[in-house]
Amino acid sequence: xxxxxxxxxxxxxxxxxxxxxxxxxxxxxxxxxxxxxxxxxxxxxxxxxxxxxxxxxxxxxxxxxxxxxxxxxxxxxxxxxxxxxxxxxxxxxxxxxxxxxxxxxxxxxxxxxxxxxxxxxxxxxxxxxxxxxxxxxxxxxxxxxxxxxxxxxxxxxxxxxxxxxxxxxxxxxxxxxxxxxxxxxxxxxxxxxxxxxxxxxxxxxxxxxxxxxxxxxxxxxxxxxxxxxxxxxxxxxxxxxxxxxxxxxxxxxxxxxxxxxxxxxxxxxxxxxxxxxxxxxxxxxxxxxxxxxxxxxxxxxxxxxxxxxxxxxxxxxxxxxxxxxxxxxxxxxxxxxxxxxxxxxxxxxxxxxxxxxxxxxxxxxxxxxxxxxxxxxxxxxxxxxxx
Amino acid sequence: xxxxxxxxxxxxxxxxxxxxxxxxxxxxxxxxxxxxxxxxxxxxxxxxxxxxxxxxxxxxxxxxxxxxxxxxxxxxxxxxxxxxxxxxxxxxxxxxxxxxxxxxxxxxxxxxxxxxxxxxxxxxxxxxxxxxxxxxxxxxxxxxxxxxxxxxxxxxxxxxxx
Amino acid sequence: xxxxxxxxxxxxxxxxxxxxxxxxxxxxxxxxxxxxxxxxxxxxxxxxxxxxxxxxxxxxxxxxxxxxxxxxxxxxxxxxxxxxxxxxxxxxxxxxxxxxxxxxxxxxxxxxxxxxxxxxxxxxxxxxxxxxxxxxxxxxxxxxxxxxxxxxxxxxxxxxxxxxxxxxxxxxxxxxxxxxxxxxxxxxxxxx
Numbered sequence: 001x002x003x004x005x006x007x008x009x010x011x012x013x014x015x016x017x018x019x020x021x022x023x024x025x026x027x028x029x030x031x032x033x034x035x036x037x038x039x040x041x042x043x044x045x046x047x048x049x050x051x052x053x054x055x056x057x058x059x060x061x062x063x064x065x066x067x068x069x070x071x072x073x074x075x076x077x078x079x080x081x082x083x084x085x086x087x088x089x090x091x092x093x094x095x096x097x098x099x100x101x102x103x104x105x106x107x108x109x110x111x112x113x114x115x116x117x118x119x120x121x122x123x124x125x126x127x128x129x130x131x132x133x134x135x136x137x138x139x140x141x142x143x144x145x146x147x148x149x150x151x152x153x154x155x156x157x158x159x160x161x162x163x164x165x166x167x168x169x170x171x172x173x174x175x176x177x178x179x180x181x182x183x184x185x186x187x188x189x190x191x192x193x194x195x196x197x198x199x200x201x202x203x204x205x206x207x208x209x210x211x212x213x214x215x216x217x218x219x220x221x222x223x224x225x226x227x228x229x230x231x232x233x234x235x236x237x238x239x240x241x242x243x244x245x246x247x248x249x250x251x252x253x254x255x256x257x258x259x260x261x262x263x264x265x266x267x268x269x270x271x272x273x274x275x276x277x278x279x280x281x282x283x284x285x286x287x288x289x290x291x292x293x294x295x296x297x298x299x300x301x302x303x304x305x306x307x308x309x310x311x312x313x314x315x316x317x318x319x320x321x322x323x324x325x326x327x328x329x330x331x332x333x334x335x336x337x338x339x340x341x342x343x344x345x346x347x348x349x350x351x352x353x354x355x356x357x358x359x360x361x362x363x364x365x366x367x368x369x370x371x372x373x374x375x376x377x378x379x380x381x382x383x384x385x386x387x
Numbered sequence: 388x389x390x391x392x393x394x395x396x397x398x399x400x401x402x403x404x405x406x407x408x409x410x411x412x413x414x415x416x417x418x419x420x421x422x423x424x425x426x427x428x429x430x431x432x433x434x435x436x437x438x439x440x441x442x443x444x445x446x447x448x449x450x451x452x453x454x455x456x457x458x459x460x461x462x463x464x465x466x467x468x469x470x471x472x473x474x475x476x477x478x479x480x481x482x483x484x485x486x487x488x489x490x491x492x493x494x495x496x497x498x499x500x501x502x503x504x505x506x507x508x509x510x511x512x513x514x515x516x517x518x519x520x521x522x523x524x525x526x527x528x529x530x531x532x533x534x535x536x537x538x539x540x541x542x543x544x545x546x547x548x549x
Numbered sequence: 550x551x552x553x554x555x556x557x558x559x560x561x562x563x564x565x566x567x568x569x570x571x572x573x574x575x576x577x578x579x580x581x582x583x584x585x586x587x588x589x590x591x592x593x594x595x596x597x598x599x600x601x602x603x604x605x606x607x608x609x610x611x612x613x614x615x616x617x618x619x620x621x622x623x624x625x626x627x628x629x630x631x632x633x634x635x636x637x638x639x640x641x642x643x644x645x646x647x648x649x650x651x652x653x654x655x656x657x658x659x660x661x662x663x664x665x666x667x668x669x670x671x672x673x674x675x676x677x678x679x680x681x682x683x684x685x686x687x688x689x690x691x692x693x694x695x696x697x698x699x700x701x702x703x704x705x706x707x708x709x710x711x712x713x714x715x716x717x718x719x720x721x722x723x724x725x726x727x728x729x730x731x732x733x734x735x736x737x738x739x740x741x
Contacts, residue, residue, distance in 0.1 A: 016559065126407070148647065250677045401709065407579065414567070
């Protein structure tokens, strides 16, 4: 196809914390500045900027794209904001990829930020507005309902237990102990998860990722520029995104078809035919522990209903055959919505370069994948990367 | 389909009422914290300055948005400024008429590239002009909370401390 | 590059830092109210709920009966065709037993848990569900596939709202046999 090769050449991230003193702009600047420093670029070198950030209702800043522009380095540059809910963090590099692949830009900054702590009484309250205002909001829903309903359907269909699912939370929180940005790293047991407070059965407190403040940024470059900037560019070889119906209660709650569609698009572009063999390390989106399993199946990394068994067998541990969320994921590192996805991209970037430090998966992985999910629980976004 | 089912009775269309039940608490960030503490405790304004771009920021920023350099030196720039532009407001938010017109101005702080949007106090709509020097009027120290309304407004320059 | 080589931004605060005023903050309560037009399809849906009926809409091309009704079929991208009444019974597609309120505050000790469910409405196409609540049922008796029936407000109290249906309850009381099975299951669980 007629597009140019695009590489990730630099990355920056803040700590993910429940409540940051920094303003949203300051967080964005901290991550963006680090990304530029990491590949020794200045703002002058940047051709355009793309920004991902989730609903304005979290930060309580209307037109957050404009508000964040200066912290994202967009001053007097071509600038776009995009947003697909939780899927935003992986949609952001896709959005930046278009700018460079098309030939419009040689260097594109991709910035994501979320500051959920501004929202009271709890950021969950802002989520009520994503339900249909006439047919659903009068029932006073909480976002957790959707997850609880999906998780129950998933468990019922495949006969998976809460114990099987809790293993994901245990793994990811443990992995996060080695991530410098992590908010909730820890050594916990399956019983800790099962005995934690029941929020909405089958969802317990430790099944859930936290609300977080944080920012992340990467620098994308065209092939010519990338080879000049670094001897370890990580190539974006495939991108995919797909959306299912917004009538969520009429959807198949057991299988994320939209993730499969997005994955197929990305795999086709990257020439991947056997994802479970060709993907060496993956960062599926894990805002809830069952979601990682759900998404592994949608990504065709395992047969339907088999992700829990794979997890129990240790396949998805860092030293397993297919490590998932070696970063610690949203469950461990934290979940500042839009920045979470880009944190996953950064983790794959570091893993493929062999720069992941204590988190490094063995065997010199050459092909990795990051995925996110969101909007009205019905968007899948996928990026396949190779070194 | 929708187009064939024309609405003939304008009382018929129904709607569903609601609101978004959240509120917000914003932190000021690193620069904002210093700026508002200075207003609260000292009754003065702080700026940051980027020597590479020769530009100063009021309210201060922790970075230069032109070159992205980290800025961490805070300079006391006093409380005087010039009226850059202004508007005279006669209406309240709900469309009713104000008892007396209120002047809202953009005030450029002397010696800086930055400024504040605030009310003008003690200067009438007939007297005000672009470029007019003004000076911040603060609430008494004990009543200041570290917020933008610690400044009552900007009024005529008085002699004495800058 | 390694993340470990950088001093990462992000300064954590405790909620007490804000309450005690260790850091300055400002607050805002948005005062925004909305009137969302019901539109044709949902307008009729609500009007029929007031009458104690659930109405859907058909698409002749993909042969679906859609709930909630819509004036166009999003799959075929053509106008939908006909109004059709559905039953007020259905099947539990999935459910949750919820101990928190919409704003993540915890439900009090005397407040029963909420039981939201996706209910596939009888008469609509398979898989067409709506979000609603279950009640008059022991949480232990609910399972995916349970047949349920709407419990309506009295006609005089209905306002043309999704809440004109108070909740759904099991179509049949649990049979003696089911009760016995449940008892056995409970006992087994205890032994484990």
